[in-house]
Amino acid sequence: MARILAVDDSASMRKMVSFTLKGAGHDVVEAVDGVDALAKSQGQKFDLVISDVNMPNMDGITLIAELRKVASFKFIPMLMLTTESSGDKKQQGKAAGATGWIVKPFNPDQLLATIGKVL
Amino acid sequence: MTFDMSQFLATFYEESFEGLDIMETELLALDVGEADLETINTIFRAAHSIKGGSGTFGLNDVANFTHVMETLLDEMRDGKREVTQNAVNILLESVDVLREMLSALQAEEELDNERITTVKKKLDDLLAGTSSEGTSSEGTPVASTEKAEADTDTGSGWKIYFKPDEDMLQTGNDPVRMFRELAALGELNSVVDSSHLPEFPLIEPENSYLEWDLTLTGNIKKSDIEEVFEWVEDGCELTITPIASDIVTENNAVPASSAVSEKTSAKKSPAKRKASTETSSIRVSIDKVDELINMVGELVITQSMLSQLGEEENFGENQIEKLKSGLMQLERNTREMQENVMRIRMLPISFVFQRFPRLVHDLSDKLDKKIELVLSGESTELDKTVMEKIGDPLVHLIRNSLDHGIETPDVRIAAGKPETGEIHLNAYHEGGNIVIEITDDGAGLNLEKILTKAKGSGLVGENDKLSDEDIADLIFQPGFSTADVVSDVSGRGVGMDVVRRNIRALGGTVDVKTTTGQGSVFTIRLPLTLAILDGQSVVVGEEVYIVPLVAIIESVQVDVSLVNGITGQAEVYRLRNEYIPIVKLHEVFNINPLHADMKDGLLVVVEAEGKKVALLVDDLLGQQQVVIKSLETNFKSIEGISGATILGDGTVALILDVTGLISISKKNASKVKKLTVAA
Numbered sequence: 001m002a003r004i005l006a007v008d009d010s011a012s013m014r015k016m017v018s019f020t021l022k023g024a025g026h027d028v029v030e031a032v033d034g035v036d037a038l039a040k041s042q043g044q045k046f047d048l049v050i051s052d053v054n055m056p057n058m059d060g061i062t063l064i065a066e067l068r069k070v071a072s073f074k075f076i077p078m079l080m081l082t083t084e085s086s087g088d089k090k091q092q093g094k095a096a097g098a099t100g101w102i103v104k105p106f107n108p109d110q111l112l113a114t115i116g117k118v119l
Numbered sequence: 120m121t122f123d124m125s126q127f128l129a130t131f132y133e134e135s136f137e138g139l140d141i142m143e144t145e146l147l148a149l150d151v152g153e154a155d156l157e158t159i160n161t162i163f164r165a166a167h168s169i170k171g172g173s174g175t176f177g178l179n180d181v182a183n184f185t186h187v188m189e190t191l192l193d194e195m196r197d198g199k200r201e202v203t204q205n206a207v208n209i210l211l212e213s214v215d216v217l218r219e220m221l222s223a224l225q226a227e228e229e230l231d232n233e234r235i236t237t238v239k240k241k242l243d244d245l246l247a248g249t250s251s252e253g254t255s256s257e258g259t260p261v262a263s264t265e266k267a268e269a270d271t272d273t274g275s276g277w278k279i280y281f282k283p284d285e286d287m288l289q290t291g292n293d294p295v296r297m298f299r300e301l302a303a304l305g306e307l308n309s310v311v312d313s314s315h316l317p318e319f320p321l322i323e324p325e326n327s328y329l330e331w332d333l334t335l336t337g338n339i340k341k342s343d344i345e346e347v348f349e350w351v352e353d354g355c356e357l358t359i360t361p362i363a364s365d366i367v368t369e370n371n372a373v374p375a376s377s378a379v380s381e382k383t384s385a386k387k388s389p390a391k392r393k394a395s396t397e398t399s400s401i402r403v404s405i406d407k408v409d410e411l412i413n414m415v416g417e418l419v420i421t422q423s424m425l426s427q428l429g430e431e432e433n434f435g436e437n438q439i440e441k442l443k444s445g446l447m448q449l450e451r452n453t454r455e456m457q458e459n460v461m462r463i464r465m466l467p468i469s470f471v472f473q474r475f476p477r478l479v480h481d482l483s484d485k486l487d488k489k490i491e492l493v494l495s496g497e498s499t500e501l502d503k504t505v506m507e508k509i510g511d512p513l514v515h516l517i518r519n520s521l522d523h524g525i526e527t528p529d530v531r532i533a534a535g536k537p538e539t540g541e542i543h544l545n546a547y548h549e550g551g552n553i554v555i556e557i558t559d560d561g562a563g564l565n566l567e568k569i570l571t572k573a574k575g576s577g578l579v580g581e582n583d584k585l586s587d588e589d590i591a592d593l594i595f596q597p598g599f600s601t602a603d604v605v606s607d608v609s610g611r612g613v614g615m616d617v618v619r620r621n622i623r624a625l626g627g628t629v630d631v632k633t634t635t636g637q638g639s640v641f642t643i644r645l646p647l648t649l650a651i652l653d654g655q656s657v658v659v660g661e662e663v664y665i666v667p668l669v670a671i672i673e674s675v676q677v678d679v680s681l682v683n684g685i686t687g688q689a690e691v692y693r694l695r696n697e698y699i700p701i702v703k704l705h706e707v708f709n710i711n712p713l714h715a716d717m718k719d720g721l722l723v724v725v726e727a728e729g730k731k732v733a734l735l736v737d738d739l740l741g742q743q744q745v746v747i748k749s750l751e752t753n754f755k756s757i758e759g760i761s762g763a764t765i766l767g768d769g770t771v772a773l774i775l776d777v778t779g780l781i782s783i784s785k786k787n788a789s790k791v792k793k794l795t796v797a798a
Contacts, residue, residue, distance in 0.1 A: 010168045012131035016124070016175065054167045068289070074325070077291035083171045091353070099291035100350030105174025105182070107124075117300055117347075118291070 002047035002119050003027045007037040007063065008081065009055040013104075017050060017081075020108040021115070034058025038066055041073065048119060049078040050102070053089055061089070061096045068097035077118035124176055131172045132225050133400070138165035139218050140473055146211050147476045154195065154202035162210075163192040169217065180230060181220055187242045188213050194246075209241050211477070275362045276305060276336035277344060282356040285326040292351050294331070300347045305337025336362070401503055403463050411459050418452045421445060461650065462500070468546045468555070469497035471510050475517060475544060482521050489528050489539040490521060496546035501553050504649050508625055509555070512618045516557050516629075516641050517542065519615070524561030524639055534636065536560065548647075552627075555643040564633040566590045573599070591631050591639075595619040623727065626652065626669050652747055654764075654774065656740035657723060660710040663772045665745055665764060666734065670725040670777040674739060679718045689784075692722060692733050699724060702784045703735045704775075707759060713737040727777040732784050734775070747774060759783055 004026050008014040018028045029046070031037035033055040041049075049067060051060040058066075060080055067073040077099040082089050090101055102114050142165045145158050166189045173181035188210065194200035216238045223230050279301075283294060301307050310332045317328065335344065341359060348357055425445045431438055472494050483490040501509075525531075525540035532538055543558040566587055573579040573593045593599060597616040622629045627645035646652070646669075654665035681693040682701070691698040701722065705712040714720050714737055722733040745764035750756060750773075753763075761776035 009164075010172055011134050012127045012172050013168075013175065015130055016127045019127075052171075054164050056161070056164065075288060075291060075293075077293075081171075083167065083174070094290065094350075094353065097290050104171040105176075107175070118293075118296060 001025045001027060003029070003045065004048045004050060004115075005029050005031060005037060005041060005044075005046045007031045007034065007049070007051035007055070007060065009033050009052060013052065013081070016108070017111065020111050023108075024112055024115075034060065034063035034066070037063050041067060041070065045072050047076060048115065049073070049076065050081060050115075051078065052081045053093065061093050061098070064093065064098050065096035079114065079118070128176055129400070131176050132221060133402075135169045135172065135221055136218065138169050139214050139221075141165045142214050143211065143477055144473060146207055146214070147480055149202060149207055151202055151204045151207060156196065159192060159196050159202070163189065163196050166192055178224060180235070181217065181224070184213070184217060184220065184235065184239055187239060187246060188217075191242060191246055206245060209238075209245055212238050213242060276334065277339060277341065278358075278360045278362055279333040279335060279344065280331070280356070280358045280360075281333060281348070282330035283327045283351065284354045285323075285328065287351060287354045288327050289325060290351075290354065292354070294327070294329075297347050297351075298331075298333070301333065301335055301344065304343055304347075305335045305339050308334040308336075330356075334362070401464065401466070407459065407462055411456070411463075414452065414456050414459060418449075418456065421448045421452055425449070461502075461647075464503050464650070465500035465647070466503050466506055467498045468501050468506065468553070469494075471506055471513060472497050472544060472546075474510075475513075478514065478517060479521065479542065482518065486521065487527060488521070488525055490525050491539050491541050493541060493543045494545075495543070499546040499548060499553060500647075501546075501645070502647060502649055505553075505625055505645055505647075508621065509643070509645065512621045512629075512643070513555070513557070515615075515618050516643075517544070520557055520559040520561065520639070520641070524559035524563075526562050530562075534562075549644075552644045553647055555645070557641040557643075558638065560638040563635045563637055563639050564591050564594065564631070566633070566635065569593050588632070591633050594631065595629070625649070626667065628669070650747055651744050652764075652774065653742065654745045655723070655742050656766075656772065657704075657721075657734070657736040658713070658738040658740060659704045659708065659736050660712050662708070662710060663740065663766065663770070664704065664736075665772050665774040666723060666725060667761075667774070667777065668742060670727055672724045672726050672731065674721055674723045675733075677718050677720055677722055677735070682717065694724065694733070697731070699731050699733045700784045701733045701735055702780055705735070705737075707780070707783060725777045725780075727781055730781050732777075732781050734780065745772070745774065 004021055006014060006017045006021065006028050007030075008017065009032055014030050014032070018030050021028045029040055029044070031040050034051075035057045037049075037051065038058070049064070051063055053060040060082075064078050064080070067078065078097065080089070080093045080098050080101040081104055082093070082101050083104040093101060099118060100114075102111060106114075142162050145162045145165075149155070149158055149162075166185055170182055170185035170189050173179070173185060191200070191206070191210070195202055195206075200206075216235055220230055220235065222228075281294070281297075283292075287294075298307060298309060312330045312332065313328070315328045315330065316322070322328070341361075344359055345352075348355070351357075425442070428438060428441055428445060475494070476492055479490055479492040520542050525542065526534070526536075528538045531540060541560050543556070545556045545558070547554055570579065570585065570590050570593075573590075573596075574581055576599070578593060578596055578599065579585060595615045595618070597614070599614060599616065619629050622643055622645070625645055626649070627643060629641060629643045631639055631641050633639040652665070653668040655668055655671055657664050657666055675694065677692075682690050683693065683698070684690045690701045692701050693699075703712075712720070717735065720735050720737055721739060723736055723739070724731055724733050745766075747762045748764060750760060750762050759776055759779040760773045761779070762774045763771050764774060766772050
């Protein structure tokens with residue numbers, strides 16, 4: 001069981017991700033955007049961060065870059081949820097410190113399979 | 120693990136409709152030519168979310184459609200494409216199409232494929248047309264774990280050389296995990312080369328200095344191996360060589376995006392959904408819920424205080440004092456609780472208002488008028504049910520103001536007014552009501568024409584003296600229209616009388632004030648909620664009935680000399696210059712009145728749909744707010760009764776339906792007529 005921070009501004013995606021992860025026995029903290037995620041990461045330890053890229057207030061790439069500055073988030077896996085078919089976002093994400101990505105649309109099985117790669 | 124995705128669909132629909140509303144609002148706010156980047160970004164994000172969600176939840180038609188919009192918006196966002204009026208219009212149309220698609224899918228109806236194709240073509244053409252850069256034309260990628268691969272497995276295995284860049288660990292990618300994945304594919308042997316490890320004092324613990332020679336044996340596809348290294352392909356040196364052959368493929372892992380998109384057509388699953396029962400839901404801000412919880416807390420405290428008091432053995436003066444104060448506290452708690460529970464059903468009126476910018480935008484185009492819509496008081500809260508029902512009357516009034524109120528630019532300039540007309544939509548609370556005002560700075564109502572028309576159609580007598588307000592009010596009369604030209608905007612299918620009837624059905628009123636040459640103000644007053652009604656309690660025999668306060672015009676003591684009977688069956692009362700039919704409630708409900716003689720009773724004059732009747736009652740009690748309980752759900756619908764309520768003493772009182780009573784009185788009158796004819 002891992003402690004996971006799931007960030008997405010879309011409630012349906014967030015619910016889906018969170019439900020899937022909880023169903024697999026993980027402990028999930030949800031956040032609605034980068035700013036919310038940063039606030040919820042304060043003084044907390046997580047084993048994994050899964051974040052959407054396009055979000056209001058603070059996007060996922062900025063969030064990952066910010067989190068990497070925090071000691072306890074330096075080496076943990078952080079995955080981006082992205083629909084960007086261009087490699088742009090992936091490369092920007094990698095540069096910011098993202099571990100990898102999950103391409104939307106995905107189903108719960110694919111999500112769990114991908115998470116299995118990093119946990 | 121498999122589970123039912125449909126449980127997230129309701130949320131997806133809800134947020135998608137919200138997203139579409141946002142897109143629409145922002146598209147309308149977009150300044151053509153010099154578009155604000157943040158605005159485009161907001162629109163893009165909404166489209167993006169819908170695309171992502173629709174793909175995930177298996178709504179591929181929506182996903183494909185949104186994909187084109189997203190690409191278009193993405194180019195605008197990156198400055199590769201100009202924001203033209205044409206593009207904005209097509210995007211607005213696309214928003215409509217998406218809304219229709221989602222509504223149809225939600226209701227499990229057929230999609231209007233023709234329309235979708237037409238608009239999609241417009242989008243495609245736009246995309247293909249003036250874009251300065253190449254456009255990606257691939258469909259929505261559908262993620263797949265297995266890829267259609269050209270390469271075949273070698274049968275024997277692969278040699279892998281892997282040297283991560285020094286900083287790879289800092290992206291959370293751990294070689295150990297990758298090896299674990301590789302080991303799951305086949306038999307893995309690894310040889311570590313630690314020769315690049317610096318002298319101990321020089322080691323940066325956050326860096327990686329190792330490299331590996333791996334041998335993976337088994338029946339394995341190369342693509343599976345590449346997938347393991349997918350996330351790090353740019354952060355390492357990687358060669359994958361078949362054991363059996365000497366061909367070296369150097370770091371040529373297929374970029375994930377193209378590899379995935381190859382699969383698009385093959386892996387498309389038909390949009391399948393479980394039947395979703397449509398339940399209407401409401402979003403409540405967490406503050407409101409917290410307040411309620413807080414109040415329940417107080418209620419529990421009061422309750423425990425009272426029950427403690429009940430257990431005391433000696434019940435004296437002191438305890439009675441405490442009991443009284445406890446009951447007072449309970450009353451306060453209950454009242455606050457009631458108010459707050461009601462507030463849960465309240466939504467800001469912006470839910471209705473937000474559709475009007477689009478309406479005004481489209482209609483002013485059609486009418487060649489320049490009109491600015493100003494909204495204020497959007498945060499004013501209103502009951503959800505009232506809100507749903509006020510939309511259509513408001514649309515009608517706004518169309519009316521656009522069409523008949525605001526003049527064309529040249530007329531306006533000639534009248535010394537600014538070229539652009541203004542329609543102001545305002546909402547605010549006043550007493551227990553919500554007031555919505557629609558103000559236009561147009562020509563105002565043509566009172567003369569209205570009066571002529573009214574006289575012509577016999578609504579008004581030839582010599583009647585009417586105040587300006589009375590004349591203006593004529594437009595709400597059934598069958599009244601001054602429009603010489605039937606325009607396709609406001610049309611003449613439904614008139615203002617329907618607007619007034621619909622608003623009255625909500626227990627509200629609508630009035631108009633007009634100043635010739637300066638414009639008109641339509642004022643709608645609505646009760647805040649349909650669940651509570653301001654009522655007048657009246658006594659008939661042993662029973663108490665509630666008359667809705669909005670319907671009451673006045674109450675008078677019966678002056679028998681003013682009662683004119685027709686064969687003793689139907690009677691009318693002469694009130695000043697009007698003859699008003701009398702409805703004897705005790706006869707309607709078949710109960711014994713307290714006063715056998717009419718002169719001891721009271722007449723409550725009520726009005727509905729422009730008709731008045733006088734209700735004969737025995738006595739008036741106080742005015743009070745009552746909570747409406749539906750008769751239909753608990754019993755059955757009865758003519759003349761709109762519902763029931765429970766009074767303070769626990770007895771049930773029926774709430775009178777004035778419209779129903781009027782139709783009862785009409786039936787009685789016609790019965791009488793028939794009788795007289797027969798005689």
